[in-house]
Amino acid sequence: MGASLKDVAQLAGVSVKTVSNVVNNYPHVTPAMRERVQRAIDELGYRPNLTARHLRKGRTGIIALAVPELGNPYFAELAGAVIDAAARHDYTVLLDHTAGLREKEVLVSQGFRAHVIDGLILSPIELEADDLLGRPGDAPLVLLGEREYDAPYDHIAIDNVAAARTAIRHLAGFGRRRIAFLGARREMARQPAHLRLRGWREELTAxxxxxxxxxxxxxxxxxxxxxxxxxxxxxxxxxxxxxxxAYNDLMALGAIRALVERGLRVPQDVSVVGFDDVEEGRFSTVALTTVSPDKQAIARLAVERVVARLSGAPQLQPERIHPGYTLVARESTAPRTG
Amino acid sequence: MGASLKDVAQLAGVSVKTVSNVVNNYPHVTPAMRERVQRAIDELGYRPNLTARHLRKGRTGIIALAVPELGNPYFAELAGAVIDAAARHDYTVLLDHTAGLREKEVLVSQGFRAHVIDGLILSPIELEADDLLGRPGDAPLVLLGEREYDAPYDHIAIDNVAAARTAIRHLAGFGRRRIAFLGARREMARQPAHLRLRGWREELTAxxxxxxxxxxxxxxxxxxxxxxxxxxxxxxxxxxxxxxxAYNDLMALGAIRALVERGLRVPQDVSVVGFDDVEEGRFSTVALTTVSPDKQAIARLAVERVVARLSGAPQLQPERIHPGYTLVARESTAPRTG
Incomplete structure (x- = not known):
């Protein structure tokens, strides 16, 4: 039951070896070839059974994903996308949440449960670059999120400064003059690294x-x-x-609630833009305008970097990869009147 | 650094063996003793290091949790609570989502990734009792959710019929007469097992x-x-x-959005009750009245059943455990006027 590697090769008109290269995400497969094979895989519903091979290699087939909190739907949606992306490479995801605590983030990055984890995707909040020095073992680590680190690891995040500037440009284009920022970090030392706040300041200045x-x-x-x-x-x-x-959609939705309770109209009196494009923003009574990072791409790229390092390309140069984003204009922003 | 088992025993005024019994969640510890030891554990910030012992026993210290979808904040919040509850017993959680597909639920229940999983907590949607027959291996399985199974496994869920009746009673008490149900399952064969719909019908009849x-x-x-x-x-x-x-909060929030778009007022023209008490319902512009299951208790009980079976009491009788729930009245329900 189910299609075989050979079936895929036949349908795609390529060798079994080529299909295997694509399935294992080896480098040096051209994008065109990858797409051709992927189409055949999708058409046949082929699902590679790599579990036995994982074990032969002394691997478990498990990637850990550590996010600050699952109660934030952005991270829940991202986790879902990572689980799906990992499944396409026959990896399972061990999920942890760190509450954004440095201690917990250090524990995770230093290889908590290392005996069962082949690689790690971590979205840190408080972690410092020093914490990443002397990381034991060789399990690949991919970083996500706004924080930038001077460390030899892949980092996948949208261009937060540019994205924030897009949001401010949208508001300024509607004639808004006094544009507030909700959700700055308290510690001023951290401010230079606070990319969304930097984008807000740069665009207002411009x-x-x-x-x-x-x-x-x-x-x-x-x-x-x-x-x-x-x-x-x-x-x-x-x-x-x-x-x-607002720093994110949850804060934007809380702000809208507070504005409405005080008798202010959204968007007429105060327009609001969030960040994340979580689903609830589309269905709130005032549907939320927001910056929408490409979560599918973030998840896919993160998994692909881990898998590539596990599958024959451990020496890949660390990269900073910027997936795309869009500004989704909905009901919470409108031109200033009067 | 860090408190030891002995420190905890000293502070609680009990033997090291008693602390160990509590930490390992062995049966036959009285609730009063458990609480006394837990207080000392909390006060000292003691964190048992069981990982080495897991390995000595040929275990991995991993519990799998499979939910239908992480995009539903109820399951994301529940997953967060399970991760925290598991951490208190030094277990880590491997999270998977099944999209509520029977095929995926069968795969998970039959021991997908069995080589790295000590136990499984599964919240099924489409799984049938037959699918649980002849389950290989002896990893403990705990079921969550509305579906009831005639199968020898622990099942932890609130009393869904009673909870639904509470919601209908709340609406009827406000003089509401034509109370709709959103989210019935399509297959009529499944209806007898559809507990929330049954509660709706029973209470309307009453x-x-x-x-x-x-x-x-x-x-x-x-x-x-x-x-x-x-x-x-x-x-x-x-x-x-x-x-x-509505069957759950997400559907209730979607319904409110649809009502408002058609010019109907919530709660005056149409009052709305959801189910789950996800956080966004508290912050929506019309804050949502909802049935609030005790998610912390569900998570804690599920983990405790798995851990107890792994820690010396594998022959515990399977139980149906009903954690508590409350009706949280907010802005989306009000008396009928006129």
Whole structure:
């Protein structure tokens, strides 16, 4: 039952070896060839049985994925995409959440459960570059997320500065003048690395708009509650924003809730842009305008880098890869009137 | 660095053996003793290092958790709770999603990746009792969710019939008369097992209210989009509900979006109750009234059953355990006026 490697080779009109190269994600397969074989794989529903081979190689077929929190749907959606991408290479995903705690992130990056993990994909919040020095073992590590590290590991993340600038440009284009930022990190030392805040500042400067501190709300965490609290704090101190760019969608949705409770209209009085494009933003009563990172591409690229290093190309140069993003305009942003 | 078993024993004023019994979740420890030891563990921040012991026993320290989809925040929140509960017993969680497909659920229940998994927690959608016959190996299996099985495995789920009746009673108490059900399963053969629909019917009968088929919308899936589509379908065929009980929160939020788009007011014209208590329901512009299962208890009990079977009590009788639930009344339900 099920198609064989040979069936795939026959349908694609290539050798079994070529199919094997594609399935194992070996380098030096041209994109065109990869696509041709993948089409045959999809058509036949071929599923490679690599488990036995994993074991022969002393591997478990398990990639660990560590995200800050599953309660944030961005990470849940990303985890789902990673699980699917890994399954296409016959890998299973061991999922952990770190609560964004440095201690936990160090534990994970240093090889917690190393005896059952072939590779690791980690989305850190508090981890420092020093924590990655002298990492034991040779299990491939791929980093995700906004934080940039001067360390010899693959890092896959959208261009956060450019993406933030796109959001601000959208608001400025609607005539918004006092654009707040919700969700700055508290520790000022970290600010140079805070790419979304940097994008906000750069684009406001380019547009000749104010970016005074009264328009920035720092928070300790990045959930709905934090967004609502930060919005209220801004309004309480009289900041009078006519637009808000939030660090993520959850904070944006919390901010909308807070604005509506105070009798302000979204988008007329205050327009709001989030970041992540989680599904709930599409269905909220005021559907959320947001920066949408290509989660499928992030997941696919992360898995491919791990698998490539496990499958004959361990010495690949570490790369910074920037998947795409789009600005999705919905109901929470509109031109300023009056 | 870090507290030892002996430190915990000293602080709790008990023997090291007793602490070990609690840490290993052996049976026959009284709840009072368990709590006393747990308090000392929490106070000292003691974290048992069982990994070496796992390996000595030929175990990996990994429990698999298979849920239908991580994109549904209920399962993401539950997965987070299971990961935390497992960590307290020094177990790690290998997470998989099945898309609610019977084929995938069978694969998981039959021991996919069995060589690295000590036990399995599975929340099935399509799995049939027959699929559980002749399960190979002896890795403990705990079932979660609404489906009930005549099979010798632990099953942990709230009393879904009673919980649904509570939701309908809440709506009927507000004078709602035409209470729709969104999210019935399409296959009629499955209906007797459809506990939330059964609760809806039972409580309407008890209240002397109609439960004709025009008030039931069947769907193929249970997301926001499905809730919006089901709501529109009901209204299009002139069902004129004054209340809606949705299979889950995502469907309820989709339904609210559809109602608002058609100019109906929530809760005045149509009151809406969901099921799951996912965080976004608290922050939606019309905050969602919902049935809130005790997710922490579900996760804790599931992990404890697996760990107990792995730690000296493999012959425990299979049990059906019903954790608690509450009805959380928010803005989406209100008395009928006029």
């Amino acid at each position: 547009a000749g708009l104010p970016h005074d501190d009264s328009l920035v709300a720092a928070t300790d965490a990045y959930g709905r509650w934090d967004g609502a609290a930060a919005m209220n704090a801004l309004l309480d101190r009289g900041a009078e924003p006519d637009a808000v760019f | 209240a002397g209210l109609p439960h004709d088929d025009s008030l039931v919308a069947a769907t193929d899936a249970y997301g926001r989009w499905d809730g919006a589509a089901a709501m529109n379908a009901l209204l299009d065929r002139g069902a004129e509900p004054d209340a809606v009980f």
